[in-house]
Amino acid sequence: MKLTHVLTSIVTTAALVVLTAPTASAATGYARCPDGRMCVFSDRDGTGVMATFVVGDWDLRDGVGPQGMNNNIESIWNRTSYSWDFWDYANGGGDWTVMGPNAKGNFINGWANTVTSLHMY
Ligand SMILES: [Ca+2]
Ligand SMILES: [Ca+2]
Structure with missing residues (x-):
């Protein structure tokens, strides 16, 4: 103890x-991520451009919400107490994967630079 x-x-x-x-x-890096947010990063290991979300974004391509992150997420840190879905297409379409509470790390090959929508559930 x-x-x-x-x-x-x-x-x-x-x-x-x-x-x-x-x-x-x-x-720098992951340390930029505020508590209670889903943080996504344009490069591996929490580097590059960071965007943060409270509930998600149904379309990373549009002008609403963070810009420049469509098909540009390589690592994440889920600092919320909820699970999040990540999808290849907008509006929850295409292949999807789940990141649980406190998930932190790099997307594996095949998921890096593919995410177009994400949402807490
Ligand atoms: Ca958007
Ligand atoms: Ca995509």
Whole structure:
């Protein structure tokens, strides 16, 4: 149990360092992702352009919501407590995959740079 407490303390301290960084732009990679959001990234390992979602986006091609992410997502971090669906086509069409709460990582080959819609359920 003591070891568990030590590890928890280390994680908490690290989180505080991020939160007290001088500017938000100092955060890089996955650390940019706010709690309670689905974060998607244009490159692997949380790098590149980041877009965040509260409930999702039925069409990443249109002018509503984040721009430039259609067929351009290579990694994600689900910081919500819900599962999310990701689809190849707009409006929940085509092949789909599910990312559970706290899922974090790179899309495998075949899913990288294919997502056109995503939604929490
Ligand atoms: Ca959109
Ligand atoms: Ca697509």
